[in-house]
Amino acid sequence: MKENEPPSTLETHLGYWLRMVSNAVSHSFARKVEREGVTVSEWVFLRALYDAERVQPSHLAEGMGMTKGAISKLSDRLFEKSLIERHANPDDRRAHTLALNAAGCELVPRLAALADRNDAEFFDALTPDERQRLAKLLRKIVEKRELAGAPVD
Template identity: 70%
Template sequence: MLTNEPISNLRTHLGYWLRVVSNAISQNFARKVSAEGVTVAEWVFLRMLFDAESIAPSQLAENMGMTRGAISKLSDRLFEKSLIEREENPDDKRAHTLALTNAGRALVPRLARLADENDAEFFDKLPHEERLRLERILKSIVSQRDLKNIPIG
């Protein structure tokens, strides 16, 4: 059915502009962490584990808003890179927890600096008040929409 209603242009949508900025920020950061041998998803995993010290994969999956299968794949990759270790549960041989190795613990601060630098590249040109206002607006949308998943890519 044809209609005579005008069709909106891509650039009239705020979502379009959010994606333009988000994609640029994400792709730039992905290049930076790739040079350190990890993906953005692996960085998020390592950063979450850094705060937790040791955590069950199921709890990490819940905290990150990911499936257990996705956490399993990420943990396998990070285990192969010697960035995490698996610790058996002495009470239940089927259960284990995940923890950073010394190499993983040393990598997280370097990756965090890259995240800070990436943020600065995109947002330091904004006046401080505008940056705070943008942060408040985005956090308000997250809260209103009850968004919980951690962006990993």
Template identity: 55%
Template sequence: MSDIPDLTAHTGYLLRMVSNAVSQKFARDVEGEGVTVAEWAMLRSLYGSDATTPSDLVRKMGMTKGAISKLADRLLDKGLIARTGSNRGQSLSLSPAGAQRVPILAALADQNDAAFFTVLSGEEHKQLRDLLHGLIKTHGLTTMPVD
């Protein structure tokens, strides 16, 4: 039995430990603003762009059509996005309230990063981000982490 390494010997376990802490804190923060992390991701995906089709969001966010539809319905109910067109050719865009909310939520994301990663030097933080971007590219990861 001694030949089995401790959990902390696994990089994936360490990544998950950090990711959970970072994600859970951010989820609580955005919940205070009345949205979920997944809703924030959709709002951010729509920010600064023209009206977008749900199919484009499926590709951009790496989520299923059903998941995008549910998110859109929730954000429509909250008045944070607008839907134009017919069922056959719908487009989604930020409402004025949604456009105002995105910078607030982005600031929360920045604060969350600062709370966890300021223990790293600027160069260490850059190296970590570069390594993570390299892993994402190498493994073709495209799905947004929203849960």
């Protein structure tokens, strides 16, 4: 900043616009999944389990970029909601794996459809080509900055 030059406004920053859109998209989606009885973090957890037959909590934590403690709390909540099951490891009584149960398997496609509709609602102002370019640019930033872990907040 040059001397006697006013500081930049919020609106001059790309982060401002990204955050505005991100907050609106995220809050809208959170309200939709909460009507289905889960949080966004639980949805991300369920979606990760959907692609795996059984997974160790430590592998899930690594893939989601979360601590083992956070995964433990999420798995406890989802177990209480009767959406996942735990399987004991016969070779190590302290270890177990997690998997979706039938109710969890039925819920994931419904939640994915909500995510699809939420995206359509917010990004319908863009042409398909613009959406692809935006996705490509955002992925480029993620790769360049080596960002990892599922965004759950």
